[in-house]
Amino acid sequence: MDLNILVGGAAGQGMETVMNILGKSLVREGFGIIYTKDYMSRVRGGHNFSRLRIASGTPWSTVEKIDILVALNEETYYLHRDHLPPSARVIYDPQEFSLPESEQRGIPVELKKIAEESGGRVMANTVAVGALLVLMGLGTATVEGLLQEMFATKEGVAEKNVSALKSGYNAAASFCNACFTMPPKSNDSGRKLFIDGNQVLGMSALASGCRFLSAYPMTPSTGIMNYLAGKSTDYPVVVEQAEDEIAAINMALGASYTGIRALTCTSGGGFALMVEGLSLAGMTETPLVVIVAMRPGPATGLPTRTEQGDLEFVIHGGHGEFPRAVLSATSQEDAFYRLNKAFDLADRHQTPVIFLSDQSFADTHRSIEPFDFSRLRYDRALAEEGKFEKPYKRYRVTDSGISPRIIPGEHTGEVVLIDSDEHDEKGNITESDRVRRMMAEKRMRKLEGLAGEMDEPDLYGDSHPEVLLIGWGSTYGVMREAVDALSNSGTKTAMLHFSDLYPLPTQRLQDLLKEVGKSYCVENNATGQLARLIRRETGLQTSGLILKYDGRPFLPREIVEEVENDF
Amino acid sequence: MIFKAEDYMVGETAWCPGCGNFAIREALAEALGELRLPSHEVVIFSGIGQAAKIPHYLKVNGFNGLHGRALPPAVGSRAANKDLQVIVESGDGDSYGEGGNHFIHNIRRNPDIAHFVHDNQVYGLTKGQASPTSEPGMKTGVQVSGVSMPALNPLSLALTMGAGFVARCFSVEKEHLKETMKQAINFPGYALIDILQPCVSFNKVNTFGWYKKRIYFPEIEDSQDWIQAMEYSLQWGDKIPLGIFYNNPRLTFESSQKALAGEPLCRRPFDPQEVAALQDEFY
Numbered sequence: 001m002d003l004n005i006l007v008g009g010a011a012g013q014g015m016e017t018v019m020n021i022l023g024k025s026l027v028r029e030g031f032g033i034i035y036t037k038d039y040m041s042r043v044r045g046g047h048n049f050s051r052l053r054i055a056s057g058t059p060w061s062t063v064e065k066i067d068i069l070v071a072l073n074e075e076t077y078y079l080h081r082d083h084l085p086p087s088a089r090v091i092y093d094p095q096e097f098s099l100p101e102s103e104q105r106g107i108p109v110e111l112k113k114i115a116e117e118s119g120g121r122v123m124a125n126t127v128a129v130g131a132l133l134v135l136m137g138l139g140t141a142t143v144e145g146l147l148q149e150m151f152a153t154k155e156g157v158a159e160k161n162v163s164a165l166k167s168g169y170n171a172a173a174s175f176c177n178a179c180f181t182m183p184p185k186s187n188d189s190g191r192k193l194f195i196d197g198n199q200v201l202g203m204s205a206l207a208s209g210c211r212f213l214s215a216y217p218m219t220p221s222t223g224i225m226n227y228l229a230g231k232s233t234d235y236p237v238v239v240e241q242a243e244d245e246i247a248a249i250n251m252a253l254g255a256s257y258t259g260i261r262a263l264t265c266t267s268g269g270g271f272a273l274m275v276e277g278l279s280l281a282g283m284t285e286t287p288l289v290v291i292v293a294m295r296p297g298p299a300t301g302l303p304t305r306t307e308q309g310d311l312e313f314v315i316h317g318g319h320g321e322f323p324r325a326v327l328s329a330t331s332q333e334d335a336f337y338r339l340n341k342a343f344d345l346a347d348r349h350q351t352p353v354i355f356l357s358d359q360s361f362a363d364t365h366r367s368i369e370p371f372d373f374s375r376l377r378y379d380r381a382l383a384e385e386g387k388f389e390k391p392y393k394r395y396r397v398t399d400s401g402i403s404p405r406i407i408p409g410e411h412t413g414e415v416v417l418i419d420s421d422e423h424d425e426k427g428n429i430t431e432s433d434r435v436r437r438m439m440a441e442k443r444m445r446k447l448e449g450l451a452g453e454m455d456e457p458d459l460y461g462d463s464h465p466e467v468l469l470i471g472w473g474s475t476y477g478v479m480r481e482a483v484d485a486l487s488n489s490g491t492k493t494a495m496l497h498f499s500d501l502y503p504l505p506t507q508r509l510q511d512l513l514k515e516v517g518k519s520y521c522v523e524n525n526a527t528g529q530l531a532r533l534i535r536r537e538t539g540l541q542t543s544g545l546i547l548k549y550d551g552r553p554f555l556p557r558e559i560v561e562e563v564e565n566d567f
Numbered sequence: 568m569i570f571k572a573e574d575y576m577v578g579e580t581a582w583c584p585g586c587g588n589f590a591i592r593e594a595l596a597e598a599l600g601e602l603r604l605p606s607h608e609v610v611i612f613s614g615i616g617q618a619a620k621i622p623h624y625l626k627v628n629g630f631n632g633l634h635g636r637a638l639p640p641a642v643g644s645r646a647a648n649k650d651l652q653v654i655v656e657s658g659d660g661d662s663y664g665e666g667g668n669h670f671i672h673n674i675r676r677n678p679d680i681a682h683f684v685h686d687n688q689v690y691g692l693t694k695g696q697a698s699p700t701s702e703p704g705m706k707t708g709v710q711v712s713g714v715s716m717p718a719l720n721p722l723s724l725a726l727t728m729g730a731g732f733v734a735r736c737f738s739v740e741k742e743h744l745k746e747t748m749k750q751a752i753n754f755p756g757y758a759l760i761d762i763l764q765p766c767v768s769f770n771k772v773n774t775f776g777w778y779k780k781r782i783y784f785p786e787i788e789d790s791q792d793w794i795q796a797m798e799y800s801l802q803w804g805d806k807i808p809l810g811i812f813y814n815n816p817r818l819t820f821e822s823s824q825k826a827l828a829g830e831p832l833c834r835r836p837f838d839p840q841e842v843a844a845l846q847d848e849f850y
Contacts, residue, residue, distance in 0.1 A: 192850075194849055195846075199849070203845050206842060206845060207842050207845060208839065209837040211832045211833075212647065214642075214643065232825065237826055238824050238826050238832070240642070240646070242639070243669065243671075243672035244668055246636065247636075247639040247668070250632065250636045250640050250643070251640060251642050251643040253640050254612065254639060254647075255643030255644060255647045256643070258610070258644035258648045258833060259647050259648060259832075259833030260647040260833050262643065262647075277633065277636070280633050280636075284632075373839045378838065407648075408610050408628035408648070408651060409607055409628070409650060410833075412607055413605075413606065413607060415606055415607055415627055415628045415629070416629075417622060417629040418630055419622075419623075419629075420615070421631065428623050429581075429623055429631075
């Protein structure tokens with residue numbers, strides 16, 4: 001069983017802060033939740049909404065059904081009323097608009113008036129949270145505690161919010177006290193995190209020893225920059241807003257060359273500007289992690305929406321041939337360790353690693369188990385004094401293709417020369433055909449090493465499936481729900497989900513695809529880019545594609561229907 | 568350690584005989600020696616072009632990056648290890664054309680970098696096209712009717728963007744160049760020297776003789792007088808002044824970064840378990 005809340009209104013109505021407080025308090029009370037945002041590329045007006053789904057165990061995706069609708073404006077009601085079952089309730093402000101007479105599910109709460117009485121209009125959302133709590137049969141204590149923590153440094157703000165919260169609670173209590181049954185709380189009493197994708201990535205970067213982020217703000221990656229900038233006064237990390245993405249990637253390369261773990265983050269359009277720098281990272285064998293948070297293109301596309309349209313772009317972006325790895329964000333749980341792996345691979349293989357995220361992952365909060373920081377690796381893979389030949393040669397040819405690496409300034413008398421031109425072992429420009437061949441082969445040998453480090457895709461569901469769903473990245477959760485739904489209705493289903501994408505690990509795929517009757521690549525793009533990659537790397541083809549490219553994430557129902565319609 | 572100029576000079580150059588780059592390289596080697604800077608504590612960032620080959624000809628750390636992109640990696644390196652002496656060296660096309668955006672914004676950012684621009688007012692490596700500093704009217708294989716745009720004035724631009732150290736030198740006046748380089752390297756913040764140099768192969772307008780007739784060394788008593796500096800920066804034609812027009816430090820990139828106080832970032836040890844408390848705010 002589950003409970004689904006949708007809060008909608010215009011941009012600038014301050015929904016986000018209040019949904020964070022509500023979400024966090026539910027997690028503290030022991031509920032499993034997921035919270036997603038659907039927002040427009042504007043600062044004021046339009047229609048933005050957030051969905052919060054509460055279920056036993058942490059839900060993997062949100063659904064269309066709405067049990068409680070908080071309509072901060074009239075438009076919200078009309079846009080979403082088709083998804084309200086008879087048992088639903090609609091919280092609205094009767095001073096703002098009226099519901100149609102036929103609508104029996106309304107809970108009128110004078111959000112703005114109560115907020116003003118408590119000390120300011122800005123607290124209208126806090127009043128709405130009070131109303132939500134009484135509908136769910138929950139007390140206000142946990143939220144009160146959070147408000148106190150949140151506004152600890154702002155004199156009187158917490159008290160005013162608590163007053164607004166209680167007034168909202170009382171105003172709705174006469175209409176509907178505990179008229180919803182909450183899903184059961186989690187059995188274990190341990191603390192859970194309530195965190196979104198960008199926060200996971202920012203925290204993972206910092207916990208991976210990343211000391212430098214240079215980036216140009218671009219939705220949906222900006223949250224990573226915000227997170228790290230927020231930490232830069234307390235932790236040893238420099239966050240620099242670059243003048244453009246070209247500067248961003250080149251700055252990060254300079255930081256990496258000089259000895260610290262460096263990161264840049266962007267979306268597809270910014271990555272397009274970075275690809276010459278990516279090629280430089282490949283040529284100079286400089287470790288670098290680039291997070292590409294995808295949104296729909298081409299060009300500016302849909303800036304605040306989601307898509308998985310840049311897989312082929314990040315595998316091929318950059319002129320010339322050089323080794324790289326591409327990893328992706330699946331769930332919050334996995335992404336924390338996966339980005340650490342990206343830093344680790346970049347250092348040990350001295351080459352760029354691209355980490356693919358997308359808007360859906362970036363902006364989705366879930367309640368999850370705390371992370372285990374002892375699982376994170378921090379191995380800079382630098383050559384110690386006495387472990388490299390003198391005079392030092394940055395590009396000494398080795399069997400693995402990986403040369404002993406030192407950083408400038410740390411070894412008296414030794415200098416480190418790197419070059420974007422083809423170069424010899426010392427790093428000096430060369431046009432020798434022999435050296436060129438040797439260096440090209442040296443670089444590409446590293447791709448073999450990287451291939452050995454790729455994790456096979458995650459297998460979930462029936463061990464002898466009739467139907468196999470194949471996906472990658474942020475669709476993990478929604479595909480799990482689809483697998484469960486199909487299995488429950490009698491179709492033996494499994495899913496194979498890729499986190500590490502390039503070089504593509506193929507063993508498990510080859511074993512399974514031979515056995516299974518029907519297989520589908522499920523992708524948030526218009527052409528099936530993973531399906532093409534699979535065909536290229538294995539010669540194998542799935543029997544179908546399930547694609548969505550309207551800028552919105554999949555709903556479990558959509559995947560289930562596509563599979564069922566094919567039978 | 569011996570700090571002789573010849574100790575810094577390595578490699579076989581690929582420049583044309585008579586190129587101004589030779590004197591600039593020698594002046595820099597002498598400046599490094601006189602400042603007693605050990606090879607491994609200096610790093611030169613360059614882009615692409617004839618001037619940008621200099622990391623191959625000096626025994627210091629070198630990052631020979633992309634065309635127009637010498638400044639950004641130099642900024643990154645300042646964050647990683649503020650104990651290194653960072654020099655950016657590239658041509659006028661690289662610094663003012665392809666890299667124009669980085670030039671503007673790094674003056675504002677003010678990292679502790681000495682930027683030496685080999686300004687021969689023409690593209691050398693691609694064989695003779697106009698550069699951003701080419702004189703209007705100069706004819707080339709591409710600008711067949713002559714350059715139609717006014718020349719970019721790097722010194723005036725730098726001054727208006729808030730540069731703290733702005734100087735003009737001439738490659739042939741090597742002693743003056745060396746002394747100015749020393750001051751630029753020691754200057755706390757972004758320091759620009761626009762180094763005029765003849766291009767014997769492609770620039771038939773601004774030749775050695777053309778410069779020799781025009782250059783002079785004004786007595787600059789107050790190098791913190793911004794208006795006067797602007798006036799010198801704008802002088803071009805019959806008389807071309809050389810010298811440090813402006814020398815006035817301000818808040819640097821490094822001093823505005825809290826993380827950069829103390830030991831250089833690249834030397835600080837780290838263990839992920841030390842920062843496990845990061846997740847507490849998400850409970």
